[in-house]
Amino acid sequence: MTHTRFTKLAESLPATVPFVGPEAQERAMGKPFAARVGANENVFGPSPLALKAMAESLKDIWMYGESENHDLRAALALHHGCAPENIMVGEGIDGLLGYLVRLLVEEGDAVVTSDGAYPTFNYHVAGFGGVLHKLPYRDDHEDLPALLEKARETGAKLVYFANPDNPMATWSKGADVLKALERLPEGCLLVLDEAYIEFAPEGTAAPIQIEDPRVIRMRTFSKAYGLAGARVGYALGAAPLIMAFNKIRNHFGMNRTSQIGALEALKDQSYLGDTLANVSAARQTIAEIASANGLSSLPSAANFVAIDCGQDGAFAKAVLDGLIKRGVFVRMPFVAPQNRCIRVSCGTPADLDALAAALPEALAEARNS
Secondary structure: OOOOOOOHHHHHOOOOOOOOOHHHHHHHHOOOOOEEOOOOOOOOOOOHHHHHHHHHHHHHOOOOOOOOOHHHHHHHHHHHOOOHHHEEEEOHHHHHHHHHHHHHOOOOOEEEEEOOOOHHHHHHHHHOOOEEEEEOOEOOEOOHHHHHHHHHHHOOOEEEEEOOOOOOOOOOOHHHHHHHHHHOOOOOEEEEEOOOHHHOOOOOOOOOOOOOOOEEEEEEOOOOOOOHHHOOEEEEEOHHHHHHHHHOOOOOOOOHHHHHHHHHHHHOHHHHHHHHHHHHHHHHHHHHHHHHOOOEEOOOOOOEEEEEOOOOHHHHHHHHHHHHHOOEEOEOOOOOOHHHEEEEEOOOHHHHHHHHHHHHHHHHHHHHO
């Protein structure tokens, strides 16, 4: 009998995905969510200039996207004060992480991350046969010094560190990240995921020289710029590393309309400022809702807030299930003790009104169970 001959590595992997999307949950429930505040999407949306340009571009959608992402890379280089050769555009940070792992990780290579940090990175490492070494959080922060020490111990090729962090929204000072690099082992690359950096306090972005070969930084248009569905991310790093992506990337992976939208969104820094103000107000409202229900929330440098449910992961999961049952989509961290929290994305006033109405009922139900 003819059969598909998968690689041994593929056969060894579980048939799972990093996330179950809200659409899958809506299909299971048979109804849509009233408030979609679980995926850290920017509900305030992209710049009107971006939307207008994207709409106008649709007449040319018969053309492939520009394979070098030339115009967007040039604009990003101007924005960051570097050369286009220091920037690689890709299909969101997720796509770029996959390319990076493909470039650097072979079967058996050690990779270090935090236990409970962004699971898509782990997914790519497993897909290329890398060996993950995970360390716990420290005081709800990723422990960069410990991660670098584990990299030295294991001979790791990559260390993943998010600043600000997802799922806790905590952050480190950029100066501390730069100082910690002194302990990075020779031949190891720090993957600095800065997906939420626009929301963070001044001084969070590490002052790292663009040609520093020890670091690659990941940025995105999915969060502050409100283009999650367009899938536009970019990497910043030393030119030799950045140009190596051209050896293995999908050169026509970028959607033409997405390229145009990202370019216009970048130009509209005034709208970005409005979004940051809206997110700040929503973070405050979420913290007030938590407090009104006898819960605490962690300080946030992202577009979401981790609410401490005050007990263990089982209780937090019961609260989450209660919210979902009442039409409010939220998520929670995967690993103890961070899984005592639920993670609520910044929403519109209507979204947060729905949260405020549902949370007391969900808490009461969880306590009774």
